[in-house]
Amino acid sequence: MGAGHVGVDVGGTKVLAVRIDATGAVTATATRPMPGRTAPITAVEDAIVAAAHDVSGTETPAGLGISAAGLVDAAGERFLFGAHLPWRDAPVRKAIAERTGLPVVLDNDANCAAHAELVAGAARGVGSALLITIGTGIGGAVVLGGRVVRGAHGLAGEFGHMQVVPGGLACECGLRGCWEQYCSGRALERVTRVALGRHLDGPEVTALARAGDDVALHAFGSIGTWLGVGAAGLVSAFDPEVVVVGGGVSAVGDLLLAPARRALAESLQGTAFRAVPPLLPAALGPEAGAVGAALLARDGRD
Ligand SMILES: [Zn+2]
Known part of the structure; x- marks a missing residue:
């Protein structure tokens, strides 16, 4: 060995x-x-x-x-x-x-990431979970019965390229209106650039948001809201025990997760009569x- x-x-x-x-x-x-x-x-x-x-x-x-x-x-x-x-x-x-x-x-x-969170992280001991990783784009994984579901061709969980805005922003994958165009590190930079008229990279936007800057907080609010809206669709489909959010952008914690939790609760049907799964940061982080x-x-x- x-x-x-x-x-x-x-x-x-x-x-x-x-x-x-x-x-x-x-x-x-x-x-x-x-x-x-x-x-x-x-x-x-x-x-x-x-x-x-x-x-x-x-x-x-x-x-x-x-x-x-x-x-x-x-x-x-x-x-x-x-x-x-x-x-x-x-x-x-x-x-x-x-x-x-x-x-x-x-x-x-x-x-x-889902394997790591199942073995040693936020989904330890959990039978059903969704993992959403937010970095340059969005990745995802579905855990059912304590295992990562791979799909017929190994390609399940590609949540980032679900179309959320028909005819929307062009995506690097060649399609338009993909979820990751609205919720990702790239989306964070774009929202900030539109508001400020100049480019800041993800870590710069994060530092500003932590310092209470309105534009940076708005940018995290925007991608966080899109995170919750997309997560609500996935929760409707899979009814998981937990939704784990990982990837580099998730390191900011509640700046991203608080607006996402709000949007998740507002975008899911029958919330007075059902459990809304907790939206947790990945324990193993980025x-x-x-x-x-x-x-x-x-x-x-x-
Ligand atoms: Zn795409």
């Missing part, structure tokens, strides 16, 4: 690596910038290998899990499509296994995808 397992989360703006020990505790983290969407595939692979090496040092891990933002095939071999990543029907698992010499497991980022990938490398994909 090598020294623990490594998980690498590949998102639209960064590559985040963690190493976990035998108990699942995180013992190292590292971040590398993500090459742009038009970068060569090898540049993305370089970033993954470098981030994995950053957390491994001289100790070879027992296995490597990759959490990727987009569609992963049912076998966990190929990354099919992601609006924010350059891979198209690419044999990612094999490519990284060959470059690192390690056993590699590949899964969708939200499925990884690292949930990477931790889940490492846990999947340890536990195997089901």
Whole structure:
């Protein structure tokens, strides 16, 4: 056995690596910038290998899990499509296994995060849950019967590209009016830019909101409301015990979740006569995808 397992989360703006020990505790983290969407595939692979090496040092891990933002095939071999990543029907698992010499497991980022939250987080011991991850875009996972539901082709839970505004804002996926255009890190930046007339990135908007700035608070109110509206549709469909919200943008906590809880309660039918599931922050925070990938490398994909 090598020294623990490594998980690498590949998102639209960064590559985040963690190493976990035998108990699942995180013992190292590292971040590398993500090459742009038009970068060569090898540049993305370089970033993954470098981030994995950053957390491994001289100790070879027992296995490597990759959490990727987009569609992963049912076998966990190929990354099919992601609006924010350059891979198209690419044999990612094999490519990284060959470059690192390690056993590699590949899964969708939200499925990884759901596995982590089920094993060690906000959905521990829960039979039915929805996970909504808000980063550059939106990812999602459905947990029923204590397991991540993968769907007929491995593609279930892609909530971010549900159309919520017919003919609405153009999405990187090629469609229009997708939910993530209204509720994501990109949406936060857009709402702020429209109000201020200049660009601020997500961390800058967050800092302003924490300082009580009206424009930044309004921007979080806007994406939070959209979060609640979309979550209400999903709750109507699945009736989960809990809704867990993860991803980088979720790190702000109640600035996002308070307006989302309001909108969820207002957008669900019969709330005087039914339970409205709690909308909880992911216990593992923005690292949930990477931790889940490492846990999947340890536990195997089901
Ligand atoms: Zn889309």
